[in-house]
């Protein structure tokens with residue numbers, strides 16, 4: 001049960017005493033959205049980030065979800081990826097494969113990872129092409145507002161600097177409005193070469209979750225949720241504002257400790 005769950009400026013904040021409780025609620029949230037989407041559209045198109053998020057999805061691989069979720073209808077994408085071999089320890093694909101995909105029966109052909117044998121620029125172009133084909137066949141829905149893909153769910157982690165996906169503060173990729181998938185070759189966090197969904201794609205999703213745990217994320221969570229002060233750049237995390245979708249932040253107490261008005265009584 002969340003210590004605190006409330007709406008703030010159109011986004012729902014769910015704050016948990018510890019990561020175990022957060023993980024339980026997070027799994028329930030994903031399973032419920034999967035059920036709704038499969039009922040409405042026959043498929044569930046979910047885009048995952050890497051980082052600490054993947055471990056926090058662990059309960060989905062356990063009972064009851066391993067048996068109750070309709071895994072055959074899931075289509076998997078990556079919100080961002082490091083341009084390294086799929087077997088490399090820095091690969092978000094490898095992280096998700098080892099921590100999630102290898103534990104649930106998702107159809108191999110429904111797993112859409114990047115081409116890791118080309119440049120970052122080409123990988124971004126190829127990945128956008130794949131997504132465009134799947135929008136045409138409506139495996140991925142389309143936004144009613146713009147021509148962007150409308151993923152059923154986008155899962156984002158947040159770095160201590162307030163980055164989401166591979167959109168970093170003060171980096172030009174953060175302002176990309178035309179492409180669905182862009183690339184960077186100078187990521188402030190290693191490895192330098194990455195591809196990433198752009199903000200218009202993230203903000204066109206039907207549902208977006210941002211997950212942040214630990215004290216190192218407290219300042220960025222405060223700035224992203226309460227708004228930037230004069231000393232702060234605009235953080236990518238604060239620009240996550242789905243146009244026509246639902247946004248939920250999942251935080252543990254440590255990450256939520258600086259949020260104004262966060263109420264930790266049950």
Ligand SMILES: O=C1O[C@H](COP(=O)(O)O)[C@@H](O)[C@H](O)[C@H]1O
Nearest residue numbers: 049050051052053157158159165
């Ligand atoms: O580099 C990345 O970092 C973010 C945040 O990672 P975390 O370990 O601090 O949660 C992650 O969401 C992104 O996918 C990844 O490429």
